[in-house]
Amino acid sequence: MIPLSHFLTVSAVLFAIGLYGVLARKNAVIVLMGIEIMMNAANLNLIAFSRFLPANRLTGQLFALFGITIAAAEVAVGLALVIAIFRMVKTIEVDRIEKLKG
Amino acid sequence: MERLDQLFVLLKKIILQFAESFLPAPLLPFLSILVSITAIAIFAPLTMMYLTWLERKVIGRMQNRFGPNRVGIYGLLQPIADGIKMLTKEDVIPLGADRVTHFLAPVAVVVPSLLLFSVLPFGRNMTAVNLDIGLLFFIAVSSIGTLAIFMGGWASRNKFSLLGAMRAFAQMISYEVPLVLSVVTVVMIVGSLSTEKIVEAQSGWGGLRWFVFTPWGFVGFMLFFICSVSEVNRTPFDIPEGESEIVAGFHTEYSGMKFALFYMAEFLGAFAYSAMAATLFLGGWQGPLLPSWLWFGLKTFCLVFTMIWLRGTFPRFRVDQLMSYAWKFLFPMGLSNILAAGIWYHTPFPLSFIFATWILLLSFIGLSRLNPTGTRLERRTYRFAE
Amino acid sequence: MSYGLGILKGMSVTLKQFVESYTKKGSIVTVQYPEERREDVERFRNFPILVYDEKPEAPRCVACDICAKECPPKCITIVRDRDEQGRGLQKPKVFDIDLSVCMSCGICEEVCPFDAIFMDHQFELSAYDRMESLNYHQEKLLKPNSYLHQIRPTDATQIDAKLKAKEEAKKKTQPGTTA
């Protein structure tokens, strides 16, 4: 019987890995992947709590469902932006895209 | 009759009883799962082998020639000969390819198409894994196959296979949407995702309760079947491995056993999709006289035969026709099908059929009128290599 | 309202073919080669053969080398026979055709003024090594006129009639000039 704390530690570690990915990587696509990993870690927490808490067990799963749809929409818009940036500036290195001129 | 109908279920019971004597008690549930897994693991490759044989015979006969008839009587040992040939062929890994993905791609293609079999209701209480979200599982697993094809195409690091992989990607995504829409109508009417309940909902009146006889069911069946032909990359939607344009598409660089796996995945997918089409719209294993698993086999065989028949008849789609057909015709048809099913569900009997057919006919004519057939590609503009 | 009927029409054609292949007698055209054989077609041409009238030593060929010059892949090699004093004879000493090169186009048969070379119907000539065993020498190429009659009756009779007519014409002019 796996206690709840195990699930929480795993999702915490995953969240940290996602955070590291967002902060350390230069390529915009990998940054978006990092955000995806963080979103998934949060969803994992939701489902873990919905499994262990005796109160109405449904809300956790419902909010995880909403979390998944929002993450999907967010990735779609993020990648559209990345492609638009690539078309203009020919590079998607995050630290090179800081020129604000038109 | 009952014993014949439950033949395989009784067989499994006998095996379990026999194993009970020497196996410890907690292992029994694993054993029952193991038995159904081995049943599928034996059944799937066999059907795949004899589907290849069937395809070559039927297409041969359609082109006024015999199919394979040299190896064994009527060429029945031909699949075994093909298998041996595939095994003994040298396994070439191109220099530029990165080994890991090149090796993983065929595995990642076959595994989903085998997983599809676990949810199919082969007969009365003969579904391997009776999930209550069986249909959702079927669709989710079939979307993994698309990725594996991309892996294969990208890993072999040559222009043709990458082109094929990108084409496969675009095609399978844009045909998955109408597929899911046509499945939504059945789920909406039956009210459950489990394949068992869907089949039970179609029983009664000696087969007249099958969904295919309702207006929305017929259109849904057509949509599902067309989309499944394209999900499996078979003619007339086989652009990813269009032999004429891009050598062999995503499995150009594969030879020997790996190519056999790609080939196997295609046929397993074809069988699984036709079985699901039969379950959803033709009343799975419902049927008056014959045992249930025979009815399931007959219906799936007819659908697979139509897939092969399509292959013997139609030329290949152009890429832009393929895309516009999916988004401009099948997708709106799926939406109007859901509308028709909703109306059919809530109106009393005589009126429901009239309304539903009226809506569907209207949308069919309207969409066919809207989609100009015979559009030419606009003049190609050439950009010189920079 | 006829959207989609084209598809059904197309599919009905292939279905008809499929069903007919079982019912109609002549619809399957394949010939099961080793067991069944296609009947011989007169103008079928495979590799060339040399024809002799009575004795294999005196073939019709006079080693005029026209066919060797005309042969596109140049697979015919002819050496004229010489008698003791070294004068050329109207007979080839060496006449080789390299069957692995010959594309059985039949040009040698057309250009031959003496109707000495014809295209054979025999095509099962596989050999183990490419070089030596497919380079047919004169003995292998020579075939009696009767064989020609057997495989190409109409052409053979016409050619015999033509030869005979030439024979008389020569005999008629021959006594004239000697007298």
Next chain:
Amino acid sequence: MELFFYLLATLTLLGALGAVLLKNLVHCALSLILFFAGIAGFYILLQAEFIAAVQILIYVGAVATLVLFAIMLTQNVIGETTLKGLGQNRWWALGISLVVITVLVRAIQHQTLPSFLPEGRVTTNEIGHTLVTTYVLPFEVISILLTGAMIGAIVVAMETKKNKQQATGDRRRT
């Protein structure tokens, strides 16, 4: 049961680390897919099959495809996907994420968490039912959000006449 948990945990952590650390972009994407599959495995362990199937359908089916398409579109040459690797501020990033891990794990240890498992399972039609009765407002808002995001993404990424010339133009200049 514990065996599955540890197996899945290693699989998922490997996938996440691979997605973040690997040099070759497409390898990152493939390990991301491994990560998504691992998360779906966790959901099955937590008896949330519906969410696991939805996770596979949406993430492995669509999001990973989207990421791969983006990688393909933003790479000038196929295969040349090695990149300059990590940014120079990666030590800072490592420090911050370590701090985050210690804070979270400490919080989990001190918390008294329910350890017994309530019986009864959440069935799919229960989810469907509550989704359309008590949670109907967020359900509608989500559908609007999704359509908005979809149209927005298309408009942003679309190649219009204006920026089509820009795309080809740039390449000719550099």
